[in-house]
Amino acid sequence: MQTLRTFINFFSGEIEIFVAGAILVLFITIITLSLSMSQFFGSTVYLSRFFLVILISMVIAGISIQLSNVKRLTDGYEGYLFSSIAVIANSIAVIFETFEMLLYGMNWFGFDFLRVQTDNSLLDLIGFLIFLYTVLMTIISMLDLIYAVGES
Numbered sequence: 533m534q535t536l537r538t539f540i541n542f543f544s545g546e547i548e549i550f551v552a553g554a555i556l557v558l559f560i561t562i563i564t565l566s567l568s569m570s571q572f573f574g575s576t577v578y579l580s581r582f583f584l585v586i587l588i589s590m591v592i593a594g595i596s597i598q599l600s601n602v603k604r605l606t607d608g609y610e611g612y613l614f615s616s617i618a619v620i621a622n623s624i625a626v627i628f629e630t631f632e633m634l635l636y637g638m639n640w641f642g643f644d645f646l647r648v649q650t651d652n653s654l655l656d657l658i659g660f661l662i663f664l665y666t667v668l669m670t671i672i673s674m675l676d677l678i679y680a681v682g683e684s
Contacts (some may be wrong), residue, residue, distance in 0.1 A: 537679065541601045544672045548594030551665065554586065556587040562645075578642035582632055586625045593621035597673055603650065612680035618678050622670035629663045 566577040600614035632640035641659030642650050
């Protein structure tokens, strides 16, 4: 059972780092090219500090999950510092997304970038999928913390 738990934690940490990192690179690229995109597409893309905080906290959480597992496997580490950091970072992302959803509804993702309420169902779906993904990663990091506290 411990091997399966370790694999799931490694896999979830890698996926969280990869997904959040890829979205972060895409986000920075879009913001960097927003002036030329504005002239090409006719719409302006804005810098969203909320979304930037969400992505950075997800990357920190993924790295913390990985460090927690590596420390447990190599050093026999029985602490829960890195697991706690992962839970806090993922919780920050969920809190920011929930706040955005309370303010703008399911269109929070589109409003963050375009600053207008649109009826684009694709932006609603992207925002909802990002929210579900973050909640799932928060649950996984909480289970990792519960496991780490149970070992101590």
